[in-house]
Amino acid sequence: MNLFPVLFHDYNCRMKWRRSYFYIALGAVLLIGSSLALFAGNHFRWYKAPYDHAGKAVAWIIGMPEPAYNFDTVVAGRLYRSGLPDARFLDYARERYGIRHLVSLSGASEVHVRAKELGMNVTVLNWRTDKLPVDDLKLLLALFDGTDRVLVHCHAGRDRSGYAIALYRISRQQWTVERAIRDMEAHGHSRRARLETDRVLRQALAELAEQHVGLRPRELDPQTPPHFATLLALAIVNGTFMRSCPDMGSACFP
Structure with a gap:
């Protein structure tokens, strides 16, 4: 009996199994390696969220999609x-x-159709980052105050969303401007633009304060100049306002 065909068949089977194991192991190594590269890169700032299509695909595979979309909780449930x-x-x-409510700061998008299909309300704004529109800020703060389960987004979740959340943190959670900027940078906003970011935030706060939006003094002397009220509002926001202010009449904050 010629055993060569049998041995050759067994050899081919073993080689096929070995190749299968090799490709499975290679795929696992590549998946683990790319996952570590994505998330370590995001942590060490050489790969920023949101991820590209390949990065998002890996994030879904390993069950961690939120970092891929630069998603974060500001106030749980709200x-x-x-x-x-x-x-x-x-x-x-x-x-x-x-x-329940989707807010876009980067204009209209096809995904908003899906949001409406899911029963969400959709608010569409189109911001620049050099100057924040005060009317939109008033609308957003009122929306954040009166609506729960709101998701605010822009294109990358770094700049326009960063400004919106920073102003919420400052005016509603008593954060300082400096702390709010650090939070923006933690979500990908450029550290090189820190001075410009500070200027834009303070300008927006001044405009809101002039209209007494979110910054409510206990009592303000009728003779107090409007710009002085603005300075007081900014001072209390930054935590630099002295509670004892004998030279300022009744223009003191609680």
Whole structure:
């Protein structure tokens, strides 16, 4: 009996199994390596969220989609932030966090159609980052105050969303401007633009303070100049206002 065909067949089977194991192991190594590269890169700032399509695909595979979209919780059950969601992430956010209202700061997008299909309300604004529109800020603060489960997004979730959340943190949670800027940078906002970021935030705060939006003095002397009221509002926001102010009449904050 010729055993060569049998041995050759067994050899081929073993080689096929070895190749299969090799490709499975290679795939696992590549998946783990790319996952570590994505998330370590985001942590050490050489790869910023939101991720590209390949990065998002890996994030979904390993069950960690939120960093891929620069998603974060601002106030649990009330306010969330992210970069531009796609339909898949919108479904995820709706199911996991119960998002009811989507706010875009980067204009209209096709994903807003999906948001409406999910029963969400959609507010569309189109911001620049050199000057924040005070009317939009008033609208946003009122929305954040009166609505729960809101997701605010722009394209990357770094700049426009960063400004919106920073102003919420300052005017509603008594954060300082400096702390709010550090939070923006933690979500990808450029550290090189810190001076410009500071200027834009303070300008927006001054305009809001002039209209007494969110910064409410206990009592203000009728003779107090408007710009002085603004300075007081900014001082209390930054935590630099002295509670004892005998030379300032009744223009003191609680």
